[in-house]
Amino acid sequence: MRNTTKRARASLAVLLALFLSIGVAACGSSDDDSTEAGEGGGAIVSNPENGDVTLTIGSKNFPEQEILGEVYAQALEAAGYKVKKALNLGSETVALQAVKSNQISGYPEYASTALTSFFGLEPEEVPADAQGAYEKAKAEFEKEDLTAFPPTPFASANAVGTLKKTAEERELETISDLEGQSEEMTLDGSPECRQRIDCLAGLEKYYGLKFKKFTPVDIALRYTVLEKGQADLSILFTTDAQLSAEKDKFVILEDDKEVFPAGNVIFVTKPSVVQKAGPDYEKTIVEVQKGLTLPVMQELDARVELEKQSPAKAAASYLKEAGYTG
Amino acid sequence: MNASIGGAIEFIFEPQSSNVTGGKEVGGLSQVIELTLNQLELTVLALALSLVVALPIGLYLGHRGVGEALAVGLGNVGRAVPELALIALMASVVGVGVLNMTVALAVLGVPPILTNAFVGIRQVDRAPVDAARGMGMTEAEILFKVEMPLAVPTLMAGIRGATIAIVATATIAPLAGVLTLGDFIINNNVYGQNGLLAGGILVALLALALEFGLAGLQRLLTSKGLRLSAA
Numbered sequence: 001m002r003n004t005t006k007r008a009r010a011s012l013a014v015l016l017a018l019f020l021s022i023g024v025a026a027c028g029s030s031d032d033d034s035t036e037a038g039e040g041g042g043a044i045v046s047n048p049e050n051g052d053v054t055l056t057i058g059s060k061n062f063p064e065q066e067i068l069g070e071v072y073a074q075a076l077e078a079a080g081y082k083v084k085k086a087l088n089l090g091s092e093t094v095a096l097q098a099v100k101s102n103q104i105s106g107y108p109e110y111a112s113t114a115l116t117s118f119f120g121l122e123p124e125e126v127p128a129d130a131q132g133a134y135e136k137a138k139a140e141f142e143k144e145d146l147t148a149f150p151p152t153p154f155a156s157a158n159a160v161g162t163l164k165k166t167a168e169e170r171e172l173e174t175i176s177d178l179e180g181q182s183e184e185m186t187l188d189g190s191p192e193c194r195q196r197i198d199c200l201a202g203l204e205k206y207y208g209l210k211f212k213k214f215t216p217v218d219i220a221l222r223y224t225v226l227e228k229g230q231a232d233l234s235i236l237f238t239t240d241a242q243l244s245a246e247k248d249k250f251v252i253l254e255d256d257k258e259v260f261p262a263g264n265v266i267f268v269t270k271p272s273v274v275q276k277a278g279p280d281y282e283k284t285i286v287e288v289q290k291g292l293t294l295p296v297m298q299e300l301d302a303r304v305e306l307e308k309q310s311p312a313k314a315a316a317s318y319l320k321e322a323g324y325t326g
Numbered sequence: 327m328n329a330s331i332g333g334a335i336e337f338i339f340e341p342q343s344s345n346v347t348g349g350k351e352v353g354g355l356s357q358v359i360e361l362t363l364n365q366l367e368l369t370v371l372a373l374a375l376s377l378v379v380a381l382p383i384g385l386y387l388g389h390r391g392v393g394e395a396l397a398v399g400l401g402n403v404g405r406a407v408p409e410l411a412l413i414a415l416m417a418s419v420v421g422v423g424v425l426n427m428t429v430a431l432a433v434l435g436v437p438p439i440l441t442n443a444f445v446g447i448r449q450v451d452r453a454p455v456d457a458a459r460g461m462g463m464t465e466a467e468i469l470f471k472v473e474m475p476l477a478v479p480t481l482m483a484g485i486r487g488a489t490i491a492i493v494a495t496a497t498i499a500p501l502a503g504v505l506t507l508g509d510f511i512i513n514n515n516v517y518g519q520n521g522l523l524a525g526g527i528l529v530a531l532l533a534l535a536l537e538f539g540l541a542g543l544q545r546l547l548t549s550k551g552l553r554l555s556a557a
Contacts, residue, residue: 091514097328117346117515188422191500192513197348205348216509217422218501220414230421 044284044324050080053277058095058107061088062219063304063311064156064239064297068108068265070315075288078325079280087311092117096268099146105273110156110263111137114148116198123198124206126261130155134266147271149282151264152289154239154297158199158260159252160187161236161243163226167251174256175207178233182209188225189235191216199235202259226250238262239294241302265289291322329519337510337517337524344516353510353521362532365506369493369536371428376435376488384443388477389469397444404437409495413502422503427496434495435488442484446477475549482544489540493533497525507532 055076059069069087077083086104089095092113098104111133115121119140127133134151141148160175167173170181178185193199194214203209211233217225223242225231227249236243242250267285274281300318303309319325336342341354387393409430416426450473458472474481497508510517510525517525545553 093514093518097519120345122348188503191505191509192346192516195344195350195352195513195516196346198346201348201350215422215503216500216505217417217503218410218414221417221422224414224418225422228418228421230417 042323043326044075044078044288046078046080047280048080050278050280051082054082054084055105055273055277055281056084056086056103058085058089058098058104059087060092060095060107061090064237064301065108066311067300067304067314067318068292070311071288071292071318072108072267072285074312074315074319075284075324076281078319079284081277081280099268099270100144102270102273105277106267106269108265109148109268111148111151111266112157112198112261112263114263114266114268115140116261123202123259123261126263128258128262130264133261134264137266141268145271147269147274149267149269149285151266152292152297153264154292154294155262155264156237156239156297157255157262158193159236159238159255160203160233161222161226161250161252162233164249164251166232167253172253174254175203175209175259176256177253178207178209182211184212185232186213186215186230187211187233187235188215188217188222188231190219190222193235198260206257206259223250239297239301241298241306244295244298245302245306265292288319288324291318291324329523331523333520334523334527337520338528342518342520344518346515352517353524358507358524358528361505361507361509362528364504365493365496365499365508365529365532368424368427368431368496368499368504368506369489371424372431372492372496373435373485373489375428375432376439376492377485379432380436380439381443384440385447385469385474388444388447389465389473391448394444394448397440401437401441404433404440407433409434410498410501413498417502424504426502427499427504430502431492431495434491438484438487438491440484442480442487443477446480446484447473449480450476476552478544478548478552482540482547486537486540486544489536490533493536494529497529 057069057073057076059065066087069085073083073085086098089098089104089107092109095104095107095109096118099106111130112123112126114137115126115133116123119137127136130151134148138148160178162172170177172178172181187200189199194216195201197205200211200214203211215225215231222234222236223240226234236250236252238252243252269281296318300314303314303317304311316325337353338358339355341351341357344350344352384397387397412430412433413422413426416430420426420429447469454472454476455468458468463471496504496506497511499506500509500512507525507528510521510528514522
């Protein structure tokens with residue numbers, strides 16, 4: 001029961017933001033109710049020529065990825081392709097391997113993750129701007145007979161989060177403010193966080209922080225451990241719905257030394273698949289992600305993580321509300 | 327990039343470089359030993375808790391010949407509990423860590439031990455039990471000196487089943503604050519494909535080792551007369 005009204009009001013605000021941004025996108029693309037697909041967006045038109053092509057869309061196995069996978073899959077289906085889905089790939093290593101071995105046609109990946117995880121860049125070497133990171137990742141992918149489509153408007157990054165109460169008591173605004181306090185604070189994060197340079201290993205190396213204890217937990221528990229007071233700090237994602245819906249409760253500390261590179265999502269695929277699928281493949285994917293701004297992505301994450309909608313349903317309503325499907 | 331048995335074995339003995347750790351090596355024998363011991367410790371704790379909970383109830387109900395619905399029904403319900411959901415549920419009550427995992431894994435261990443204790447005692451031949459009662463043995467003596475020795479194979483089958491279920495499932499413990507061999511499997515981005523395969527091999531070996539150990543224990547516990555008749 002707690003905070004129900006507050007949460008409802010907050011998600012209403014996010015919803016409003018969603019409609020506004022969609023409104024703006026719609027205005028920019030087509031006048032009145034025309035369903036004609038213009039240069040800047042609009043409804044996806046089914047092309048009968050695509051009916052012979054089967055595409056398998058993959059994603060990693062957490063809500064935001066599954067939503068993205070569904071958005072792309074349903075959009076491509078609307079464009080006339082036969083679409084299969086594999087939305088439960090365990091990690092980026094598995095997902096990339098699946099693309100390389102033609103088990104999936106492609107999947108959405110954060111440009112920052114691609115650069116650090118696949119190509120061994122240090123977090124500080126990741127270009128801060130979306131286009132720069134995309135071009136760098138694309139160039140690296142092309143060396144391995146892979147390619148990537150342009151980035152989404154939204155970016156996601158890891159973040160150190162805490163309760164607003166804790167932040168106020170300890171006067172924390174940036175991660176650097178943890179200096180001298182972290183030794184008495186506990187941090188929870190995904191099991192791989194403790195070894196990753198864009199997570200705990202980076203906090204230790206670049207900020208010189210030591211924590212009282214790091215406990216590995218399932219990603220799904222990242223807010224539970226804060227709420228229940230089991231951890232002082234928890235690794236969150238900047239796209240998390242809770243950060244806007246429960247602003248009075250959770251805050252993230254500013255990453256003042258840029259250890260957590262922000263990543264816009266790029267769709268990773270193979271040149272041979274692009275050739276076989278024809279121009280509608282890239283066009284549909286780039287088109288359909290234009291509405292995915294940070295507030296929209298947060299709202300979609302909220303529908304799945306907080307309101308327990310299925311990713312398929314959340315994706316379908318996004319496509320419909322944004323005018324991509326009828 | 328691709329996993330190979332050779333690569334996995336190398337991973338077990340020699341630390342390997344990883345893309346995501348900023349140059350720090352992962353895997354290798356010392357980490358393997360540490361994680362194996364963690365997994366073993368968790369298994370022993372969870373098995374002990376299951377035994378403490380399930381064995382007295384199963385033996386008592388079996389001896390009295392009552393509560394079949396409870397012993398078998400509870401056993402079947404226990405098997406249907408989704409482990410990850412249970413861990414998440416308990417995370418908000420007791421937090422994550424050894425306690426959470428021990429209880430969650432004991433939920434897997436209780437059903438086979440309870441059901442097999444009940445069935446094992448129930449199916450003991452009535453003749454020796456009646457004879458024992460006729461000789462003036464107390465109910466406790468009948469249970470511990472007659473029924474239990476005769477029920478050892480069934481009892482141990484339950485305990486072995488529980489052990490395998492627990493040790494195998496302890497693989498997911500890194501999701502709840504306890505680093506076991508599952509770390510190699512879950513953190514694919516850190517350990518790579520060889521680490522994944524190595525984790526699988528190590529968990530399988532650990533389960534086999536426990537199975538053989540308990541089979542040996544069962545032989546020791548089975549009375550000589552029964553061993554011959556079984557052969």
